[in-house]
Amino acid sequence: MPTPADCRYSDSHEWHKPEGNPATGVTLGITQFAVNELTDITYVQMKPVGTKIKAGESVGEVESVKATSDIYSAVTGEIVAVNTALADDPSAVNTDPYGKGWLVKLKISNAGELSNLMDSKAYDAKYKT
Amino acid sequence: MPLRTPLYDAHIKHGAKLVDFAGWEMPIVYSPPGADPASTGIIAEHKRVRSAGGLFDVSHMGRVSVTGRHARRFLERLCTRRISDMEPGQCRYSLVCNADGGVKDDIIVYRKDDADFLLVVNASNREKLLAHFETVKGDLVVKIDDLTMKTAMVALQGPLVMDIIGKYSREIPSLKKYRFAEKNYLIMKLLVSRTGYTGEDGVEVILPASMVGMAMSMLVRDAEHVTAPVGLGARDTLRMEAGMPLYGHELGEEINALASGLDFAIAIDKDKDERGEAYVGMDALKRTRDNAGPKTKLVGMWVEGKRSARQGMTVKEGARQVGTVTSACIGPTVGRGIAMAYVEPALAHPGQKLQIDTGRDALLDAEVTTLPFYKAPKKT
Numbered sequence: 207m208p209t210p211a212d213c214r215y216s217d218s219h220e221w222h223k224p225e226g227n228p229a230t231g232v233t234l235g236i237t238q239f240a241v242n243e244l245t246d247i248t249y250v251q252m253k254p255v256g257t258k259i260k261a262g263e264s265v266g267e268v269e270s271v272k273a274t275s276d277i278y279s280a281v282t283g284e285i286v287a288v289n290t291a292l293a294d295d296p297s298a299v300n301t302d303p304y305g306k307g308w309l310v311k312l313k314i315s316n317a318g319e320l321s322n323l324m325d326s327k328a329y330d331a332k333y334k335t
Numbered sequence: 336m337p338l339r340t341p342l343y344d345a346h347i348k349h350g351a352k353l354v355d356f357a358g359w360e361m362p363i364v365y366s367p368p369g370a371d372p373a374s375t376g377i378i379a380e381h382k383r384v385r386s387a388g389g390l391f392d393v394s395h396m397g398r399v400s401v402t403g404r405h406a407r408r409f410l411e412r413l414c415t416r417r418i419s420d421m422e423p424g425q426c427r428y429s430l431v432c433n434a435d436g437g438v439k440d441d442i443i444v445y446r447k448d449d450a451d452f453l454l455v456v457n458a459s460n461r462e463k464l465l466a467h468f469e470t471v472k473g474d475l476v477v478k479i480d481d482l483t484m485k486t487a488m489v490a491l492q493g494p495l496v497m498d499i500i501g502k503y504s505r506e507i508p509s510l511k512k513y514r515f516a517e518k519n520y521l522i523m524k525l526l527v528s529r530t531g532y533t534g535e536d537g538v539e540v541i542l543p544a545s546m547v548g549m550a551m552s553m554l555v556r557d558a559e560h561v562t563a564p565v566g567l568g569a570r571d572t573l574r575m576e577a578g579m580p581l582y583g584h585e586l587g588e589e590i591n592a593l594a595s596g597l598d599f600a601i602a603i604d605k606d607k608d609e610r611g612e613a614y615v616g617m618d619a620l621k622r623t624r625d626n627a628g629p630k631t632k633l634v635g636m637w638v639e640g641k642r643s644a645r646q647g648m649t650v651k652e653g654a655r656q657v658g659t660v661t662s663a664c665i666g667p668t669v670g671r672g673i674a675m676a677y678v679e680p681a682l683a684h685p686g687q688k689l690q691i692d693t694g695r696d697a698l699l700d701a702e703v704t705t706l707p708f709y710k711a712p713k714k715t
Contacts, residue, residue, distance in 0.1 A: 242352060245364055245568055246376040248665050249641045267695070269643055271377045271568060271664060272363075274695070301372040 207238050209330050210304050214323035216280040219243075219333070221304065222320060229317040231286065234265065234279055235308040236299065239333045244270035247299040250292040252277075252310050257285045261319055265310050268299065281319040283312035340394035341487040341547040349564050357459035359395040362566040377568035381667040384533055384573055385711075388493025389565035397461030398482045398541060399468075401452040405475035410444060410452060411612035413471050415592060415601045415620075419610040421446040426513045426528050430592050430600050431464065432616025436623055437588040438595065440464055441580065443530065445515055453526070453541075455488070457582045471615060487547045492537035492573075494711065495561050500538065507538065523550065532570065534577025535711050575673060576666045578635055578706030584646060584661040585633055585675055593620055594629035594677060596706070631658065632683035635708060638663065638672030638691060639700040649692045650676050650701070657682055660691060666708055673708045674701060 213221040219240035225231040241247070252266030259265055264276040265285065289308050292298060299307035314320075324332070337360040346353065350370070351362035366375045373379075383389055401409060410418040416429035425446050431439045440460040445453040456464050461483060468479050491500070501508045506516055507527050515528035526541040542550055571581070580586050585595060592601055603620055606613040623629055638644050643665050650658035658678030666673045674691065682689065687703040 245352075246378045248378075248643060251642075271572060271643075274643070274645065274693075297373070297376075297378075300376060 207304070209237065209326040209334075211326045213304070214280075214320045214325065215329035216278065216323055217332075218278050218280075220278060220280065222280060222323060224317070224320055225311070229314065229320060231311060231313050232279075232281060232283070232320070233308050233311050234277075235303055236268065236277060237329070237333075238303055241300055241303045241307075244268065244273065244275060246271045247296045250289075250296045250299065250309065252288045253285060255285050255288060259283055259285065259312065265312075268296075268309075277309060279310075279312060280323055281312065281314050282316055283314035285310050286313045287311040338395070340392055341544040342392040342394060342489070342551070345547075345551055346392065346564070351564070351566065354567070356395060356567060357457075359458060361395055362392065362564065363568045364566040365564050377566070377572065378667045380565045380569035381572050383563065384493045384535060384565055384569065385668050386494070388491060388496040388499070388535075388537070388561035389569070390562045391490040391492065391565050391570055392487075393490050393539065394483075394487040394544075395458040396483075396488060397454075397456040397458060397464070398486050398488065399454045399456060399461075399465070400480040400482055401454060401468075401477060402480075403450060403475075403477040405477045406450045406452050407610075408612055409468075409472060409475050409477045411605070411610075412475075412614050413468070414442075414444065415605075415614060415616065416444075417602045417605060417608065417611070418444060418446075418452075419608070423448050424514055424516065426515055426530055428513075428600055430586075430595075430597065431467070432592055432614070432620070433588055434615060434619060436591050436593070436616045436619035438582070438586040438590060438592050439467060439588060440582055441586055441597075441600075443528075445526070445528065447517070453482075455539075460582060485544055486541050487544050488539060488541045489550075490531055490533075490537060490539045491562065492531045492533040492535045492565075493561060494536060494714065496535075496537045499561050510538075521549075522546075525550075532577075532579055533573040534579070534707060534709055535573075536714075571662075572664050572667055575662050575664055575675070576668055576707065576709035578675070578708055580633070580675075581662065590677070591620075591623055591629045592616065593623050594631050594633060596633045628680065630680070631677040632680045633661070634676055634678055634683045634703045635706040636674045636676060636689065636691075636701040637704050637708075638674050640672060641665070642693065642697065642699060643672060644674040644691045644693070644699055644701070648694060650678055651690045651692055651698070652682060653690075657689065669708050672699070672701075675706075678703075 249269040414429040644663035663674035
């Protein structure tokens with residue numbers, strides 16, 4: 207699956223898709239690379255709507271057959287939506303990590319934080335196997 | 336440089352995700368080129384083995400030939416289980432202990448002839464065991480040959496496997512459990528045993544490393560749905576549902592063999608048998624038995640909720656720490672959380688309610704149950 211060009215990427219393998227221009231929010235999920243490493247996702251638990259997150263803090267946890275992993279936001283903001291469909295079908299993270307497998311949406315206060323992250327080319331250059 | 340099995344090229348062709356396992360580059364899961372993502376993954380591979388079948392590369396496991404006039408006596412000194420009463424064509428599961436009664440490895444012994452045996456040992460313990468064999472050997476006349484690199488080993492497991500094999504052979508499907516046959520097929524010599532590590536019917540096949548390509552093309556020819564490859568990820572969840580122990584989890588040098596619940600594999604008074612011998616660890620195991628038994632016991636537990644327990648998590652009864660989880664997952668076939676754990680013997684009875692501390696501010700409710708979690712339905 208190609209790495210979407212409209213997202214920004216962190217070294218902990220989350221994608222952040224800016225919403226609005228200039229960006230007032232992001233949708234956040236995990237990359238194909240992360241999905242390949244984690245193997246089958248069996249459970250997703252994100253922090254509730256309204257939780258304030260500082261850049262680098264955990265927005266929740268994803269469990270796979272092999273491991274439990276914290277998921278981090280690289281930008282500061284407030285959780286405004288959680289993908290509740292994943293409660294019944296967490297495998298959407300495996301099959302469509304950049305689409306139906308999104309995890310949370312954040313309202314952000316500093317769009318500048320996004321520019322510190324990798325674009326898809328830089329991410330692929332570093333992590334494409 | 337990691338070791339590669341003779342099936343390495345086949346793994347690449349089938350889109351294996353490779354990981355280091357005991358120094359070997361092994362497939363954890365496959366995503367074949369062009370495959371639908373919804374039908375791939377560890378859970379899909381697991382379910383395919385339960386409903387049809389799958390092929391596992393287990394060539395990383397050690398295969399060691401033990402021959403010579405004293406081969407039988409050597410194995411009696413090595414193994415916790417009786418060896419002398421094995422018949423040619425029989426395999427037997429046994430433990431190998433250290434002097435303290437801890438477990439060095441769990442192995443399968445194949446008896447080919449009176450003085451001709453084959454051992455299959457865990458990949459992670461092969462070199463340690465080869466050194467151990469030298470110390471156990473003493474003055475016995477026995478020849479030990481490591482055949483691991485010269486041979487390959489595959490497991491075919493699943494309810495449809497025997498039907499497929501029946502197309503090629505009448506003898507193999509008539510083998511009883513834990514029996515094996517040596518077959519010459521064209522120019523290949525195969526050792527086929529009715530054994531496995533999934534809880535399903537099936538076979539394990541040992542063959543010359545140089546014959547793997549030919550054997551694979553033969554197998555895949557008309558049985559793709561039963562012989563599609565399965566990685567180590569599903570191998571682990573399958574063996575957990577089947578309640579089978581794994582070295583490094585349920586078994587280890589620091590864990591007393593009597594705690595493991597594998598009593599069938601421990602003949603504690605073997606030295607009193609007519610042709611028995613004292614074995615390494617026997618005295619320590621007798622001391623444990625005669626002094627109130629092991630301090631912990633292996634149990635299976637159903638775990639409530641959608642979160643998985645993990646190896647190393649603490650088991651609690653109320654505020655008290657009473658044990659440690661050794662293996663756990665959400666069982667893909669049983670559809671529930673399962674865990675194996677060592678707990679205080681007083682709590683090791685079915686129905687006992689316990690909790691598992693995830694270490695992430697969450698307690699999982701658990702209930703002790705009998706192993707296995709899953710049993711293959713009887714064939715009609």
